[in-house]
Amino acid sequence: MSLSRRAVLSQLLLGAPLGGALLASRAYTQAPTRTSWLNPYRDATSRLIHASTKDDFAWRRLAELTDTFGHRLSGSENLERAIGWAAETMKRDGLENVRTEPVMVPRWVRGRESAEIVSPPRHPVAILGLGGSIATPPEGIEADILVVNGFDELRERAAEVKGRIVLFNAPFTTYGDTVNYRTGGPRSASQLGAVAALVRSVGPTGLRTPHTGSLQYGPSAPPIPAASVSAEDADRIARLVARGITVRVRLKMEAHAEADAPSANVVGEIRGRLRPQEIVLLGGHLDSWDVGTGASDDGVGCIATWEAARLIMSLGLRPRRTIRVVLWVNEENGLRGANAYAEKHAAQAADHVFALESDSGVFEPASLGFTGSSGARTVMRDIASLLSPLGMAEMVGGGGGADIGPISQAGNTPMAAYLGNPARYFAIHHTDADTVERIAPAEVAKAAAAIAVVAYVVAEMPDQLPR
């Protein structure tokens, strides 16, 4: 999940009828037997849940993906190999119209990087350069640190910024709040003359664990090198400075952008039995940051949505409408895959009757989020009641995602999200610790089962989900 996802989400949420939840809730209470319309789908629901949760197939596939290809930054050989494997394996699964839809993606290369406190005596600082950052000169940038706890303090101490490395040391509250220092901190520091920026990692204190992620330079200030630092290193520097010690840091980064590289979204389908032109869209993104193995962000979103389709297919359920799985590329640093899809399929945007994204992990307790009209929400709440064997009958507000955003905006398409527990997700988000070991097989199986049930019913029910 990247910042751009949040921006898209906010935009969509603001435009959505937020009273829908209440209305739907009331309707549901007034008519306890209204879900009898779901009776034709109860047998398929049971079979899908059983088929998904009976073994660890999906987890093993996730392990195969992340073990074999590792992290998968846009433009990397790892990603291209993973794309080839995914398309081939989808075909072997029996999905239909399996194809790759080409798109050029940015290629940012981290290179070597290091930071150390050089005064008082040398100590390494645990960093990860921020995605999109420029390099330092080869000999590095050495400067005194100015520690600020946020944008307000930066403004108050504007006169001290010039020539220094600014350390944004804002404690982690929520991702949505704290990520602003990662994306906007370097730009704000540069505007005041800073030579580089360090940002306390956007996540809880780990085990000296820096969290990378994208930054956004602006037109009004020159780009400066920027890196995240572990919470412990940020705290240590802040304590030294609070004792009146001048902390001098040398930052070395080779980060740079190279020419755009060819890549592709991976697409596979179950063609609809009666209305194949109507599309239920599912997916996660196959690219990841260049740390860890991109298991929770977002290998598991790819595997869970793909597995949902595979389960439906394997049980011989061919719904009325087409179910389409897209494994997106470049969610993390460009959203080129999502935008290319929206452009390529613009004429069919309105035929996208429902879109679901899984890009928040699958950690328990997970929930299903939804964004749509109050009419759509009422129907979705009914459908969610089928997930009670999975403990997921309660839907939450706010579904969607960065990758399904562009096509859904164009199509006014109701959107859902599979939402893992954010505390566990953000503990490893964009770190070297985002690996398959953290995810339980039952968590992947449950996600695949829930997505399969929702997708199947939305694709099979006689009427489209209301707009």
Added chain:
Amino acid sequence: MSLSRRAVLSQLLLGAPLGGALLASRAYTQAPTRTSWLNPYRDATSRLIHASTKDDFAWRRLAELTDTFGHRLSGSENLERAIGWAAETMKRDGLENVRTEPVMVPRWVRGRESAEIVSPPRHPVAILGLGGSIATPPEGIEADILVVNGFDELRERAAEVKGRIVLFNAPFTTYGDTVNYRTGGPRSASQLGAVAALVRSVGPTGLRTPHTGSLQYGPSAPPIPAASVSAEDADRIARLVARGITVRVRLKMEAHAEADAPSANVVGEIRGRLRPQEIVLLGGHLDSWDVGTGASDDGVGCIATWEAARLIMSLGLRPRRTIRVVLWVNEENGLRGANAYAEKHAAQAADHVFALESDSGVFEPASLGFTGSSGARTVMRDIASLLSPLGMAEMVGGGGGADIGPISQAGNTPMAAYLGNPARYFAIHHTDADTVERIAPAEVAKAAAAIAVVAYVVAEMPDQLPR
């Protein structure tokens, strides 16, 4: 805490009357008023506990040590600077006979190091070279991996070892059990012709966190480069191999030993009021591995024992016997400080009436361990009852430590240990995450208070603790 500590402990425990605990327990039950002999010390106990727990002085001193000097491997400038600071600060505290007792220490230098899977395509492996390891050639060692889950499997697969890098992938159970792969694995692999060894980190799965520590080469096989790998990387390699994939790794290490370097134990005292030649010995070790900032291993042991003496002194309590604090050097990779002390003070060994080491962290729930005769244990159990305001009235079996071992063996000295919660301790042991952030101020204060009370009573009571 190093392996050598465990070896010393085992040796001492085997020689100790282990029935002491039972006998003492019975005696205590039969005579519930026997602790009235402690009445003269109750006021001092209350004052010491209050003085220690009223603020975060000890934690702030620990933060000053670890923030300012960072990690402190034997032979490093960081350690020598920390030694100078400790001696000066002890003098400012008003401790007496503050001095450094010189000792030459080994100097092992990690240098740069890396490992990567080169087939299937390149993926970094999170490693930390093992202390004492030799280097690889500059271009590294590239070989196929043989994964074994322990020494038995290594023997069974002896014919496959030659020319390969052996990965010992034994899951972490307890430190005492699992550390054998770190210390002895490289030697065993070399005997069978391995070109290098990787060892799954001795600790629970962290956040892609390797744990360093010492290895022991043997005379019967050539030394080979050896490194710890994170649990996640070990699992990943093992899964790839289990799928029938040949995993090829390139290991590069610059590790090497340099000439021994001058260093010193730091010693400070409260001279005894009546029997100054009798010594109550307290201490932790000031050296650490060259990762993290050596906060729990063992900055906090130094600070807690030193703080115990400072508290006694600051309250104007001058006990009958001398309380001596020693901040040892080279516990981690040589025990030169402990051996030099035992040699220098050999003639006074029998005057060491009690020795306490803090080298297991201070994480809650902590306990007090003791090793001594049943008579000594009975007295110590009484004394421990004074710690009930700290929730530490229950003593456990097994006290001692690597640094107090040599002098205590020579003097037949009863030994105690302040023992932090091992689960929290080994989660960060010998890792980059051993920093002061993990330790709560109340945990350090409690350790200092408990050690101060025990040291004061043992130093003040009319008779020596029985041998």
